[in-house]
Amino acid sequence: MIISGTCDLPAKALFMNIQQYNGRNDCPNCEIETKRIDNHQMYPFLDRGSIRTTEKTKTYAKQAIETNTPFLGVKGFSPLSLNLPILKDIMDKRYFEHHKLLVHALTLLNFLSTDDEMIELSRRLLFEYVKRYEVLYGKKYMVYPVAKAIRRQESTSGATLTCGQRDTGQLGLGEEVLEKTRFTEVSKLKDVISVAGGGMHNIILTNDSCVATFGCNDEGALGRDITECGEATPGFVELPARAIQVTAGDSHSAALLEDGRVDCWGAFRDSHGTLGLITRKKEDTPIEILPNIKFLKIASGSDHIVLLNNTGTVFTLECAEQGQLGRVSKRKLDRHSRREKTNFFSHYATFAEAGNSDLYVCGLNNYNQIGLKGCEKTLYLKISHMFSGHKWIQSSSRQHYTITVDEKGQVYVIGSKENGIVRPRYYLRRRN
Incomplete structure (x- = not known):
């Protein structure tokens, strides 16, 4: 069972089942097409390339298997991606549920964009993962790294x-x-x-x-x-x-x-x-x-x-x-x-961050609280250019205003100025 590890580029390509760095479509993060000049592999500059996603990679892997030829750099499914499905029919249910904690945590940490809440969830999952070691595998595996992880978790409550x-x-x-x-x-x-x-x-x-x-x-x-x-x-x-x-x-x-x-x-x-x-x-x-x-x-x-x-x-x-x-x-x-009868509804606002730092918003905007100009509400997700391009680590949106904190600890506010909630401007203002 792999807990963690490091590897060079050839080993990474092996684990991910993709072409190596000297191939034509060899970038593990995007679909850039490289060129070979003077026996060197060259990566052209792209302002905004096509990012690889889980769904795209699955589609490419299926096509590679059907044609027995790599498709856009993907040779097939990664052994790591098949980890849980394979173990489900082999591993005892207790051990399988235990292993799911690790997979859940690593999946959260491997998103293109993560925030403090996702990191906190991963921390709890990994803590529970090591906490169950003694029951499942015996006291001899309760070594120093496990004890250290438990002590660190207890100190945060x-x-x-x-x-x-x-x-x-x-x-x-x-x-x-x-x-x-x-x-x-x-x-x-x-x-x-x-x-x-x-x-x-x-x-x-x-x-x-x-x-x-x-x-x-x-x-x-x-x-x-x-x-x-x-x-x-x-x-x-x-x-x-x-x-x-x-x-x-x-x-x-x-x-x-x-x-x-x-x-x-x-x-x-x-x-x-x-x-x-x-x-x-x-x-x-x-x-x-x-x-x-x-x-x-x-x-x-x-x-x-x-x-x-x-x-x-x-x-x-x-x-x-x-x-x-x-x-x-x-x-x-x-x-x-x-x-028609439906049970799918919502209220006030919704924010969704993409992996390229774009922030998509929808909902009530009568005080510009979701950062869109020229509309009081939007029914479908749109890019909010006021919020995009930042690395937000925490945010809270109320009915008429939004407060966010970036990775440098700067606080930004936008929305209604009623009762002195925010400054009398409709765009993001930084507060120390």
Whole structure:
């Protein structure tokens, strides 16, 4: 089993099953056609070449196998790409599920573009991968690198601090605490590694991959029975597998599980009221969405959810009134104007980053909050030139403004200037 390694260009070509660096279409990243001059392989300068993608490479590999000839530099499928399918019928289920953690993490890290959240997900997956070594392979394999990885993971967990008002229990400090003007620790939550805030509730992910919730449960957003500890005290949600990421919207919550499934609970809403969740008005406990598809990352807006799978495909669903699905026509935005039944909607805005640093956006833009000029909303994904060309490591988009942080730690804001939220300009402004 390969954990990690380095290799020279010939070995890399062997692993990837592509032509070597002295071939005609030999670049592993793009489809540039090289030329040979004076016995040297020359790579012409291209301002923007055609980037290789997973789907393209699969297509080329199939054609290479059928014709028994390399196609655009691809000789066939890489042995590494067939790793999981081959092992599925051979390896014991426990070991196979263990190996999937490694493959999931490496897939995230090998995207052309990664952010801090994807790196954090990979870290948790790799931690869980080495953590299971002792159970599966025995104590003799619990050597220094494994112990070091576990200690590093434990040092990153912390406490949850809250402040503000508790009108719906969202402080998590119990029914007796009505308000806190200073940050106070939620003492019942230990080893917290991730927090997601919804409209009037919060969802917490702990170091041992457990999920806790507290706050308003009117639409089932807590995903648990509140008869024992109530809404104002944290309680744990029962999930079918360990969670590696959590998100929250106005009235819904979601969890990405280590096996790639996504469970969601609560409800979505639009201007006409409750849309429900999947087939019911609301879900009080977790239910799997888009079964049979494995995901790597999820994100929630107020009343929509966006999911990324391992091929780079983006899925969106729920409220579509502002066009944030990026795929619903104007005629179908209002649910009362739809002629067919559908459960795919969105709300406010959606952002999707391509591997070449282009940022695609869709949704509400009445204050230029998604960086498009001359339109109040867009129904389909378009390149936002204001956001493109930067290396964003973190971003947060609200109803009328967006805040982003680049790799140098500079903060940028764009959108409405109401209540002094951002400076009175409609373009990106840098803040130190």
